[in-house]
Amino acid sequence: MMNSLERRSTFALSSIFALRMLGLFMIIPVFSVAGQSYQYATPALIGLAVGVYGLSQAILQIPFSLIADRFSRKPLVVLGLLLFAIGGAVAAMSDTIYGVIIGRAIAGAGAVSAVVMALLADVTREEQRTKAMAAMGMSIGLSFVVAFSLGPWLTSLVGISGLFWVTTIMGLAAIAMLLLVPKVTRHHKNFQQGYLAQLKQVLKMSDLNRLHVSVFTLHLLLTAMFIYVPSQLIEFAKIPLAKHGLIYLPLLVISLFFAFPSIIVAEKYRKMRSIFLTAIAGIILGLITLIFGYESKYILLIGLGLFFIAFNVMEALLPSWLSKAAPIQSKATAMGVNASSQFLGAFFGGTLGGQLLMLNNTAFGWSILTAIAIIWLLISFGLAQPRYLSSLVLRLPENKQTDEWTSQLLAIRGIEEVVVMSDQQVAYVKVDKQRIDEAARQHLTHLLGKEVAI
Template identity: 35%
Template sequence: MARKNSIRMYPQEMQASMALAWVYALRMLGMFLMLPVLALYAATLPGAGDNKMLVGLAMGMYGLTQALLQLPLGMASDRFGRKKVIYLGLAVFAIGSFLAAVANSLPMLVLARAVQGAGAVSAAVTALVADLTREEVRTRAMAMIGLSIGLTFSISLVASPLLSDYIGVAGLFVLTGVLTLISMLVVKFLVPDPARSKLHEDAEVQPARFGEVLKNKELLRLNFGIFALQCGMMALFTSLPFALQDLGMNKAEHWQIYLPATLIGLVLMVPAIIIGETRHKLKQIFLLGIALILAAQLGLLFGLHSVWLIGLSLIVYFVGFNILEASQPSLVSKIAPSELKGTAMGVYNTMQSVGLFSGGALGGLLFQHFGFNGVFAFCSVLIGFWFVLAAVAPAPAPVKNVVLPVGKAWHERQEQLHSLLIKVAGVVAVSFSADGETIFIKALQQGFDEAAVKKILLGANECL
């Protein structure tokens, strides 16, 4: 029944969402495509010697500049225009990719990766999606972007070792740069210009309200969680390819390890998330995901002497990783006030990038001085601490966010509208956008009378 009554996306909204999902996924391709092969490549460049810390910086430097610039560039898009900032970011990303392709030393590669990360268009793309979609369908548009990122991650891990065997890692950087230039054409010709750009509180950052997000203990736990997840992943890929190489596996054969791990991870993630959402077991599924990551890190700590044990550990790892990648943004949206969801996600995404940088830098440092055991012992302790933090956190309420437009007849009567809506069955909280044109409702997943809400919004004159 709910599917029959769902609001369909306009063709223009569908086209814009699909095109921007491509651009967003491509933005992540620069990191994902390099994960399985970059450490091995960096270690062969002049200036590397036995400096695994510098190799780790080549892996993670991308995340540092991304963390520093993605929110400022998102806010710049409010002032200078979405597409202008996106063009700038993509151009910088392409330049960084081409610089990486011609890097003739490890320090130059580190610099090129920093330039890549400086093309941080994620926040600007999200803002453009919000400009081009109605409130009622925006969640679906964002879900399309999330799906594109997940598929890009899985495909990249498998394709990267194979492609690099044919065109080299430098060729992968060239390919990334060319695809980035193509994506600029996609933005130009397939993404409509927004009729009007404005701040969308559910999708964009409000700098003046950072304090409210940073004071929320539950959001802080999730921010630490995404930091730990990405830090552990980057540390893993800074060292694991060397372990596979030591066991006699050529770089081009590494896909044989990654393919079953990523496929099984994707397949098992879907029912886990469905159970978590529909049976109100999100906390249990969330803890299961962390426990699987922890088990995998411990498995790698004690199983690096065997390709089979590494493969089994990676299967466990990617089941947990995919569960956590899918569930954590959902938890942020459930916990954050509806009108602060964009700000909460902005902080969350920044911590994700900080985790990428930290994982590369710390992973390289630990690998340099303590070898494989130092890397995976650190990751195990980090994930174990995260498990404890998550275990003592309260279970999230079974709620969802509903965003709807407010008719002009209600603009001067927000208090009256609020008092009517808060009485509707299943409504937990009601808030308004700064311009009064949008209403944010936090509602129970079951028992919410959405039809009554829409009737109130459409019947403004009857409520006079």
């Protein structure tokens, strides 16, 4: 079970993600039409205004995350959210399409998705990590559906500039949520490594690269699907565009009933690799269903449901697996590369989805997406089961300097990281049980003054 600190932090950081994504997603379903009202607007510039956010995110995730592995993560999150809010305000005050493009680029420059995920990894125990990441993944999915439902309605009330002001308000509200997250100080084994060397180390790890390919492909398929499927829901299921949110929301809720048990099994019984590969197979099954049944309303919805179930399992497992596979001292860097891959996947997925719309053969379009998913599955077979760490929750010593105490802990074989929350007077100590021997256990008992079950 999560403790109160973990529940509070997970709620706050998931809310930060959701508020940012809500502001981002609300623009997408309306801007292709509303953007035509701007001076100098052309279809190409309207497309650039939508896409430049993702491009800024993809470029700047890695620099932000490299810095986050060296310095405190919370100030970087505040900086990123301020840029997001300022970008929304610039777009809201613009009369020309070029002003909107500049505003969107500034908003995208607040590329702190990986930093937020790394902060969540800091404040949750290893055993509860997947649940926390699952909650964050679900908040993103829910914000997507809510945004697609709210965007057109809000635009009719406040106009497109008003919608940009809403994104600014959400960015500022997200900063307030950080007050619920404890201040943390990270301690790990000493290492001397430059920024470039640290990035190269992460890029050389084959399992991490497979996870980067996975998030790229997952978001390519998701974005392509949401461009490709609305016209089919209108044509074959006879569901008008305004009611598509009412279709996506129940499918998302239903998928949660399948996703959470899968996540629990993956963590509790250490079946992460099996569940991961099964989820990719589920995405393939959903896409195959759409190849042969898109003309039937109910089979179309079944195919979408299968995709949503598998997508939500993957959305929860990927960050958790990444946090296990990444070197502890380079956790944010690995998450930054992963987040860049995610945004690039969405960028290419949008491009591919537009091309699929130009096809006159719907089944062939779904076949292309299925082929991409099959290639993804074949690449993922090379993944090894991730390393599982355990967490001890310890009170900070009253008669000892914290830095001295953490140094003594890290000198013990099998102790990988100590995350100190001084305001709460506790520390999470991350332990590799496979490396703890009897001498290490006795050393730990002597240091703490009591025997600890590991």
